[in-house]
Amino acid sequence: MMIVMEQTATEEQTQAVLKKLTEHGFDIHKSTGATKTVLGVVGDTAAVDVRDYEMLPGVSEVIRVSDPFKLVGRVFKSDDTILNIKGVKIGGKELVMMSGPCSVESEELIREAARFVKKSGAKILRGGAYKPRSSPYTFQGLGLDGYKFLRRAADENDLLVISEVMDREQIPEAVKYVDIIQVGARNMQNYTLLRELGNIPKPILLKRGMSATIKELLMSAEYIMAGGNHDVMLCERGIRTFETYTRNTMDISAIPILKKLSHLPVVADPSHGAGLRDLVIPMARAAVAAGADALLVEAHQDPDNALSDGAQSLYPEQLDELMSQLKIIAPAVGRAL
Amino acid sequence: MMIVMEQTATEEQTQAVLKKLTEHGFDIHKSTGATKTVLGVVGDTAAVDVRDYEMLPGVSEVIRVSDPFKLVGRVFKSDDTILNIKGVKIGGKELVMMSGPCSVESEELIREAARFVKKSGAKILRGGAYKPRSSPYTFQGLGLDGYKFLRRAADENDLLVISEVMDREQIPEAVKYVDIIQVGARNMQNYTLLRELGNIPKPILLKRGMSATIKELLMSAEYIMAGGNHDVMLCERGIRTFETYTRNTMDISAIPILKKLSHLPVVADPSHGAGLRDLVIPMARAAVAAGADALLVEAHQDPDNALSDGAQSLYPEQLDELMSQLKIIAPAVGRAL
Amino acid sequence: MMIVMEQTATEEQTQAVLKKLTEHGFDIHKSTGATKTVLGVVGDTAAVDVRDYEMLPGVSEVIRVSDPFKLVGRVFKSDDTILNIKGVKIGGKELVMMSGPCSVESEELIREAARFVKKSGAKILRGGAYKPRSSPYTFQGLGLDGYKFLRRAADENDLLVISEVMDREQIPEAVKYVDIIQVGARNMQNYTLLRELGNIPKPILLKRGMSATIKELLMSAEYIMAGGNHDVMLCERGIRTFETYTRNTMDISAIPILKKLSHLPVVADPSHGAGLRDLVIPMARAAVAAGADALLVEAHQDPDNALSDGAQSLYPEQLDELMSQLKIIAPAVGRAL
Amino acid sequence: MMIVMEQTATEEQTQAVLKKLTEHGFDIHKSTGATKTVLGVVGDTAAVDVRDYEMLPGVSEVIRVSDPFKLVGRVFKSDDTILNIKGVKIGGKELVMMSGPCSVESEELIREAARFVKKSGAKILRGGAYKPRSSPYTFQGLGLDGYKFLRRAADENDLLVISEVMDREQIPEAVKYVDIIQVGARNMQNYTLLRELGNIPKPILLKRGMSATIKELLMSAEYIMAGGNHDVMLCERGIRTFETYTRNTMDISAIPILKKLSHLPVVADPSHGAGLRDLVIPMARAAVAAGADALLVEAHQDPDNALSDGAQSLYPEQLDELMSQLKIIAPAVGRAL
Numbered sequence A, B, C, D: 001m002m003i004v005m006e007q008t009a010t011e012e013q014t015q016a017v018l019k020k021l022t023e024h025g026f027d028i029h030k031s032t033g034a035t036k037t038v039l040g041v042v043g044d045t046a047a048v049d050v051r052d053y054e055m056l057p058g059v060s061e062v063i064r065v066s067d068p069f070k071l072v073g074r075v076f077k078s079d080d081t082i083l084n085i086k087g088v089k090i091g092g093k094e095l096v097m098m099s100g101p102c103s104v105e106s107e108e109l110i111r112e113a114a115r116f117v118k119k120s121g122a123k124i125l126r127g128g129a130y131k132p133r134s135s136p137y138t139f140q141g142l143g144l145d146g147y148k149f150l151r152r153a154a155d156e157n158d159l160l161v162i163s164e165v166m167d168r169e170q171i172p173e174a175v176k177y178v179d180i181i182q183v184g185a186r187n188m189q190n191y192t193l194l195r196e197l198g199n200i201p202k203p204i205l206l207k208r209g210m211s212a213t214i215k216e217l218l219m220s221a222e223y224i225m226a227g228g229n230h231d232v233m234l235c236e237r238g239i240r241t242f243e244t245y246t247r248n249t250m251d252i253s254a255i256p257i258l259k260k261l262s263h264l265p266v267v268a269d270p271s272h273g274a275g276l277r278d279l280v281i282p283m284a285r286a287a288v289a290a291g292a293d294a295l296l297v298e299a300h301q302d303p304d305n306a307l308s309d310g311a312q313s314l315y316p317e318q319l320d321e322l323m324s325q326l327k328i329i330a331p332a333v334g335r336a337l
Helices: A011-023 A107-120 A144-156 A168-177 A191-197 A214-226 A254-261 A270-274 A277-289 A316-333 B011-023 B107-120 B144-156 B168-177 B191-197 B214-226 B254-261 B270-274 B277-289 B316-333 C011-023 C107-120 C144-156 C168-177 C191-197 C214-226 C254-261 C270-274 C277-289 C316-333 D011-023 D107-120 D144-156 D168-177 D191-197 D214-226 D254-261 D270-274 D277-289 D316-333
Strands: A002-005 A027-032 A037-042 A059-063 A083-085 A088-090 A096-100 A124-126 A160-164 A180-183 A204-207 A232-236 A266-268 A294-298 B002-005 B027-032 B037-042 B059-063 B083-085 B088-090 B096-100 B124-126 B160-164 B180-183 B204-207 B232-236 B266-268 B294-298 C002-005 C027-032 C037-042 C059-063 C083-085 C088-090 C096-100 C124-126 C160-164 C180-183 C204-207 C232-236 C266-268 C294-298 D002-005 D027-032 D037-042 D059-063 D083-085 D088-090 D096-100 D124-126 D160-164 D180-183 D204-207 D232-236 D266-268 D294-298
Touching: A002 A011, A011 A027, A011 A037, A027 D027, A088 A096, A096 A107, A096 A316, A107 A124, A107 A144, A107 A316, A124 A144, A144 A160, A144 A168, A160 A168, A168 A180, A168 A191, A180 A191, A191 A214, A204 A214, A214 A232, A214 A254, A232 A254, A254 A266, A254 C277, A266 A277, A270 A277, A270 A294, A277 A294, A277 A316, A277 C254, A277 C277, A277 C316, A294 A316, A316 C277, A316 C316, B002 B011, B011 B027, B011 B037, B027 C027, B088 B096, B096 B107, B096 B316, B107 B124, B107 B144, B107 B316, B124 B144, B144 B160, B144 B168, B160 B168, B168 B180, B168 B191, B180 B191, B191 B214, B204 B214, B214 B232, B214 B254, B232 B254, B254 B266, B254 D277, B266 B277, B270 B277, B270 B294, B277 B294, B277 B316, B277 D254, B277 D277, B277 D316, B294 B316, B316 D277, B316 D316, C002 C011, C011 C027, C011 C037, C088 C096, C096 C107, C096 C316, C107 C124, C107 C144, C107 C316, C124 C144, C144 C160, C144 C168, C160 C168, C168 C180, C168 C191, C180 C191, C191 C214, C204 C214, C214 C232, C214 C254, C232 C254, C254 C266, C266 C277, C270 C277, C270 C294, C277 C294, C277 C316, C294 C316, D002 D011, D011 D027, D011 D037, D088 D096, D096 D107, D096 D316, D107 D124, D107 D144, D107 D316, D124 D144, D144 D160, D144 D168, D160 D168, D168 D180, D168 D191, D180 D191, D191 D214, D204 D214, D214 D232, D214 D254, D232 D254, D254 D266, D266 D277, D270 D277, D270 D294, D277 D294, D277 D316, D294 D316
Parallel strands: A096 A124, A096 A294, A124 A160, A160 A180, A180 A204, A204 A232, A232 A266, A266 A294, B096 B124, B096 B294, B124 B160, B160 B180, B180 B204, B204 B232, B232 B266, B266 B294, C096 C124, C096 C294, C124 C160, C160 C180, C180 C204, C204 C232, C232 C266, C266 C294, D096 D124, D096 D294, D124 D160, D160 D180, D180 D204, D204 D232, D232 D266, D266 D294
Antiparallel strands: A002 A037, A002 A059, A027 A037, A083 A088, B002 B037, B002 B059, B027 B037, B083 B088, C002 C037, C002 C059, C027 C037, C083 C088, D002 D037, D002 D059, D027 D037, D083 D088
C-alpha cells in the first residue's frame, strides 16, 4: 500500500499518518520527492479500508499495490486449474458444452432435453429447479423435484448435471443430486451463501454479478476458496451498461482478462449475456474465439412455449449448428471439441 | 401491451402472432396504419416475457404499456403512505433522521453512540449486527449480540432501532429486537428473503441495488407487499457508474421520481451514496432539498478507529452541524425537522 | 407513435392531447381499453420530441413505434451494402484487415509500417495525421504532412489509406490524400462535421462514441447519408462502463446487432476496444467470430517507442499470427481472408 | 509515478524497466519489499502513457501519483476563483441564476423571455443560436441572427448573455455578441475547439460530457487554461448510466468534488440533468444545497409550443417559484440570492 501525501501537507500531518500506521503494526518506507512525500506500507494490508487513510488530513491518495485476493491468483498457482468432474475435464484442451432448458418444467421435458443435448455433443445438462424471478407473479420452479428429474434425465443419457442454488438451505439437496452447483449473478455477493459453499465437496460455477467488476468476481471466488473448496469456475454472463438494445452487455474481454489474472477455468453464458436467441450463436462463437474453457447455453425443444427465458433458448437444430461452427473455431485457440 | 409488426411483415406472420395471443387468452385490438400494423393486447400481461413475442417472425417491437407493479404505485394508492412506528412518523411533514455507526462494535460503543445520536435530534438508531463484507478476511459483525446491544442502547435513550438482516434465518431474531428491518443493496433481488419479509409485521427499509433501475426497486418492494406487508420504505444509496472518484454515484433524481411513481416513503443514505465523509454533508443536504422523507447517516464517536466504514462516518459534531443546516433547508420543501 | 393515457386521466385531458396532435397535423386512432386509453398517432413523427406529449396532464407514456432513422435501415435497403473501394470490397465474402500505427510519426516509419502491413495480407493502411489527445502537453500529430506520407507509403505497397479528420477544415486535404475518412468516437455527434461529410464523394468509417447507444450510432450515420453520401461503415470500438480493468468495454454484441438493423458494413477496432496489446488478439478473433466485415488493428514496428498508443499496438509478428488465426475462424462465418 | 513489479519478476525484467525510465530522463527510487519491488519515478510524468510501462514484462501495475492537470487544481491556486463579468460575480457569496429558452426561436420570443427572466431575479440570459440536434430532420437554430437577437434582448433588460459555440468558425461572432461562451457536452473533448477558446478574452462555461469522468472534465478545462484563458466555469449536466427513467443521471456529487479539486466556479444545469420539467425544480434545489455557484435553467413563456426541449423548460411562474425556494436554501450553504 502506498500513501501519497499532498504537496501542501505539513510535517505534523505526515507524522500523524506514520503514527496510525505504526499502531496498526505496519513497517513504513518513507520517500520524499521533489514535490511530494510517499509512504510505502509493508505488511498484510488486505483487510485495510483504504479510505481510513485517505480521510486523514494531508493525505492525497492511498493506493493498493497488491490485489486483495490470493488463492484465485496466478501468483498462488501459476498453472491452469483443470477440474476433472467424473471424467469431464474443464480448463484443459477440450472445449466443454453445458446445455439444457432455463427451467426444469416437467420430468417429461427434461428427459427429452437431455436426449437432444447429449446428441449435440454437450457433456453437461443444465436446468433450473429454483428460479429467481423479478416478478412475484411468475413461475418459480419445481424445487426439489426439479433436481431429481434433472438427475434421472442426465443419468439416462450419461451427462453431468449443473443447477443453481439460491439459498443456503438448498445446498444439502443440491449436493445430493447435482454435479456442479451454480451461483447466480444476483447471489455473487451473498456472502453467507458463499461461505457455506466453501465447506462442501462440489465444484461451483460462480456467475459474475450484473454490476460486478472483474476483481469483485475474483474476490467472491476467494470467499469460496478461503473455506477450503478450490473447485471454482468463473462465469461471464453480461454486465449492465447504458445500452438498451440488449438486457446486458456481454463483456467478452473479461474472458482473456480472467484467464490472465486467475488459474481458474472460465465459462461463458451467451444466453444471459445476449438475451435474444439471434445473438446467442454469434456471442457463443465470440466467447470461444476469445478463449473460454466452456459454454453454458440455454436450449429447449419448444422455446416458443417455454415457461421462462424461451426468447434466449436455442432450438435443438441451432444447438447442433453452433456445435459445428465451434468445431471450426476451436483449433484457432488450440482446442478441440 | 402493444406488438408492432415490421413494415415488411407478411399476413401469415401477423396471423401467427394473433394465434399465440389468443391461445394465451388475450383480447386483441388490431390497427393497420399506413406503413405498419400494431396489435393492442388487452388482459393481464404482467407475467408475459415480452421477448417471447419479440422473437416471432415479423415482429418489430413489443412494448409494455402498463408497469409490472401494482401495490407500490400511485394508481393503487394515490395518497402518500405515512408509517407510524411507535409514534415516529415517516413520510409526512416531519423530516426524520436515522443515525449511528456502521457496525455495532461493542455494547460500550453503541451506548455512547445512542447518546450523541439522541442529542443531535435524530429519532432512530442504526447499527449493523451482521455485516456483508467483500473480503472474507475482515470483521463480520457481532451477530445476535449486536441486535441486543442496539435494543438496550436505543431503549435507554428513547430511540427506535433499524438494523439489517442478510439471510432469512436472521429474521426471527430481528423481529424480536429491531423496529425497522433493513434489506441491503446486495439483497434487493434476493427473492427468497423478500418473500419471507412479506409475511412479518415489521416495517422494511429496502435499499436500491447498485445496478438496479428505479422500476426494479419498485418491483422488489412489490414482492414484499404482495406477501401482505405494506410497511415498506424505499432507500436510494448510490448506483454504479463509470465515475471512479466516488464508490457509487448517488442518484438524487431517484428521490423525486420515486415520490412521483409510488406512495411509499423515500429515504436517502448519503453515507453509502457518497462514500467519503466530506461528501456526506452536501449530499445529505441535497437529498432533503430534493424531497427525501428521511435520512440514514452513519456517525461514530471515533471514526478514525471504526472497525468498518469509518471513512464515511460523521463525527458527532458534524452530525449536529448537518442537523442545523437541514433545519434551514426543510421549510423550502414544506417540512420541519 | 403511441400515447398511453393514465388510468386516472379525465376526458378533458384526453381531449387536450387530441387537440395538440390534430394541430400538428397527425391522424389519430383512439383505442379505449378496460383500464387505459391509448392514442395511435399516424403521420411523420420522426421530428417529434416525445417529451412534449409526456408532459401533458393525464399522459402516462409516449412510445415511438418507428425508428428515427431511415436510410441506414434494412427496411430502406434489405441487402448488405458492399463498398468497392478501388477494388477492395468491404461488406462481402472477404474479411478485410486495416492496419498500421496509431500516428504517422515520420515518413520513414510509415513506409516501413506499410511494408509489414502489406506482407501480413492487410489491404488498407491506417495512421493518424491529426491526433485528438486528452492532454494539451502531448504529441498532436504531423498534420497535412501525415496525410502525404501515408499516401506515398500506401502507393508504394499497393495499399489503400484510411485516416481521421477532426475538423471540417481538414476535409479538403483528406479528400485529396486518403481513400477512407475516419470519424473518431469523440466526433460521432459533431453534427457540423457529419453534415459536411454528407457532401463529399469518399467512404466514411464512423466510430461509435464511448457512451453512444447502437441507435445513436445509426442516427449519426443517417446524418451523413441524408447529405447524399451513402458509403458509410459503422465501427465498434468499445464503450464506457463501470469496469476499470480496461479503458473501455468492447461491445462485441453490437456487431451482430448492427448487421441485423442496418445494411451497412460493420468494422471492429479491437485496439481501442481492448486498450492493451495482450487483449487485442483475442478480441480481434472474437469480433470476426461474431460477424465483423473488417478489422482496424494498430500495429507498429517498435511499439515500445511509439509516440502514441504503443501499449495497444501489435508487433509485426503478432499481426502475422493474428492473420493466421483469423484464416481458421473465417470459414465458421462463411468468409474467407 | 510508481511502477509495481510482479512478485515473480526477474532481476533482468526490473533492469529493463529501469533502463527505459533512465532513457526518458527520469530519476528512480527503488524500494524492495518482502514480496514486491516498487520503483518510484521522479520527474514530469504528465505526458507519459502509463500503459507503455504496464506492458513491459514483469510489471504488475503502474500508478500515477500526481494528477495530469495543473492550472485547474487547488495546488496551483488555493483560493476560489471569482469571475467578475461586467459586475456579475460568479464563484463568490452570491448564487447566480442563468435562464432562458433552449433555442432563440425568434426576436419576439427572446425579448419576451428576457423580460420574465429579468423579473425572476436572474442575471444572465441563455438561448441557443446554433443547435446540436441528433436528428438531421429537426430545427437547427437561427445561427448568427440568434446571437444578435439575444444581445439586444439582454441589453434592453440589463442582463448578460450566455450562448453556445459548436465550431471554431463560430467563435469570432460569439466573441462579438455574447458575454459567456458555452461549450456543450458533446464538444467537451473537441480539442481543436478547446485550444481556440484558450486564446480569446471571454469567459467559458464548459459542460461535462455525458460519459466524462470528473478528472476528464478538469483536463478539458486545463486545455483552455493552458492557452491563456483562465476564466473557465465547470458545469455538471448529467451523465449516462443504466437508468432509463431519465435521459441522464445528474451527478450532484460532482459539485462538491469539483469544488474540492478545483478553484474554478461550478455551475449546475438541472434542465439537461433531469430532462423533465417536474424534476428540474427538485434537482435545482439539490444542486444549490450541494454547493453550486450558479444554475443554468431552461425556461420558456410557452413550453408546450417550444421548438426544442419544451419538456424540460420551466414556465415563468415555475422559475419564480424556484427562485423563492432557493432564497430559503441559500443561507444553509452560506450564500445569498
